[in-house]
Amino acid sequence: MTVESYDVVVIGGGPAGLSAALNLVRARRRVLVVDGNRPRNAATLTAHGFLTRDGISPLELRRLARDEVESYDEGEVVFAQVTGLTVSGSGFRVVASGVRGAADIDVLADTVVIATGLTETLPAVPSIRAYYGTQLHSCVECDAYEKSDAPLALIGETHDLAERALLLTQWTSDLIVFTNGVGTVGDDDERTLARLGVSVERRPIDDVVGERGAMTGIRLTDGTEIARSGGFVRPLWSPSLSFVDDLDLDRDDDGFLVTDAAGRTSLPGVYAAGESTEPGPQQLIVAAGSGAVVAAAVNRDLIGVSVERDAPVL
Structure with a gap:
C-alpha cells in the first residue's frame, strides 16, 4: 500500500x-x-x-x-x-x-x-465556565479594553497574580485579586497594589454568581458576596x-x-x-x-x- x-x-x-x-x-x-x-x-x-x-x-x-x-x-x-x-x-x-x-x-x-x-485548567470554582468567554477572560491584552473602568475580579491560584493585577490597572481602578486561598501575593507586592487601589482577597471562593447570564459578583465560602461585573482568570x-x-x-x-x-x-x-x-x-x-x-x-x-x-x- x-x-x-x-x-x-x-x-x-x-x-x-x-x-x-x-x-x-x-x-x-x-x-x-x-x-x-x-x-x-x-x-x-x-x-x-x-x-x-x-x-x-x-x-x-x-x-x-x-x-x-x-x-x-x-x-x-x-x-x-x-x-x-x-x-x-x-x-x-x-x-x-x-x-x-x-x-x-x-x-x-x-x-x-x-x-x-x-x-488550560481553570480554578475549581463551580460556575466559572458559565461566565468564561463573556464576563471572565484569561487574556488581558485581548479583552481588557471592553472591561474599562468596570469593577473587576482577578481570580487565580498562581504566584504571578501581582504582575497580572498591575497590568490590569491600565484599564480599571476598581480591581480585587482573589487568591482562592491558594494563590500567592507577597507583602511587598500587596503594598504596591494597595497604593494603586487594588485589594487582595485571600478567603476561599464558593462560586461566581450572577443573574440572567450576567455576572454580579464573587461569593466566598463564609457567605460574603463581593460585587464584581466581570474580570480575568489566571488558568x-x-x-x-x-x-x-x-x-x-x-x-x-x-x-x-x-x-x-x-x-x-x-x-x-x-x-x-x-x-x-x-x-x-x-x-x-x-x-x-x-x-x-x-x-x-x-x-x-x-x-x-x-x-x-x-x-x-x-
Missing part, C-alpha cells in the same frame, strides 16, 4: 498552524493541516487586536484561514486528532483519528510543524503534546518544546509554532506571526535538504 506523502504536515489548526500552512503553500510546498478542532478559545465570542479583524469571532477567523489554505492546490485541511508521530526513514509518519466524521489519517511528511497550543497552562513522546524532543521545566528563534526543535525536521513553545502574549496575531516565522525556516531548510540530496557525488 502506498502511503500519501507531504512536504509538511502541520499539527494544529489555530492561527499559528494555519499561518504556517498558508505561507508554506505559497512557497509551493504540499501541506496537510491536521486539526483536532477543539480550540481553547471556543467559548470566546470575539477576538481583538488582530489587524483588520478586530472583533471577529475566533471560530470565524479559523474558518476563513482554513478556506484560504485550501484555496491553493497544495493545501489541505482535515479534522483529526493526532495519535502518533514517529520517525520514518528520512522523514516522519503521522497517524490521526478522524473527528466530526472525518477519515483516519496515516501519512508521511518530510517535515512537521507542531502548533497544538495549550490545555494553569500545559502543552498539548502527548503525541510527541516517542520523539524525545527537548522540553523546558514546564513541558513546553524548546526551539531556536525560528522554531526549530532539537530534532531536525520538527518545528514548533505558537504556544506549543513557552507561552507569551495570548493574542491571536502573535500566534499567527509565529507561524509565519516558522514557515520561512521550514521552506529554507527544505531547500537546503533538496540541494544536498541533489548534489553530484564526486
Whole structure:
C-alpha cells in the first residue's frame, strides 16, 4: 500500500498552524493541516487586536484561514486528532483519528510543524465556565479594553497574580485579586497594589454568581458576596503534546518544546509554532506571526535538504 506523502504536515489548526500552512503553500510546498478542532478559545465570542479583524469571532477567523489554505492546490485541511508521530526513514509518519466524521489519517511528511497550543485548567470554582468567554477572560491584552473602568475580579491560584493585577490597572481602578486561598501575593507586592487601589482577597471562593447570564459578583465560602461585573482568570497552562513522546524532543521545566528563534526543535525536521513553545502574549496575531516565522525556516531548510540530496557525488 502506498502511503500519501507531504512536504509538511502541520499539527494544529489555530492561527499559528494555519499561518504556517498558508505561507508554506505559497512557497509551493504540499501541506496537510491536521486539526483536532477543539480550540481553547471556543467559548470566546470575539477576538481583538488582530489587524483588520478586530472583533471577529475566533471560530470565524479559523474558518476563513482554513478556506484560504485550501484555496491553493497544495493545501489541505482535515479534522483529526493526532495519535502518533514517529520517525520514518528520512522523514516522519503521522497517524490521526478522524473527528466530526472525518477519515483516519496515516501519512508521511518530510517535515512537521507542531502548533497544538495549550490545555488550560481553570480554578475549581463551580460556575466559572458559565461566565468564561463573556464576563471572565484569561487574556488581558485581548479583552481588557471592553472591561474599562468596570469593577473587576482577578481570580487565580498562581504566584504571578501581582504582575497580572498591575497590568490590569491600565484599564480599571476598581480591581480585587482573589487568591482562592491558594494563590500567592507577597507583602511587598500587596503594598504596591494597595497604593494603586487594588485589594487582595485571600478567603476561599464558593462560586461566581450572577443573574440572567450576567455576572454580579464573587461569593466566598463564609457567605460574603463581593460585587464584581466581570474580570480575568489566571488558568494553569500545559502543552498539548502527548503525541510527541516517542520523539524525545527537548522540553523546558514546564513541558513546553524548546526551539531556536525560528522554531526549530532539537530534532531536525520538527518545528514548533505558537504556544506549543513557552507561552507569551495570548493574542491571536502573535500566534499567527509565529507561524509565519516558522514557515520561512521550514521552506529554507527544505531547500537546503533538496540541494544536498541533489548534489553530484564526486
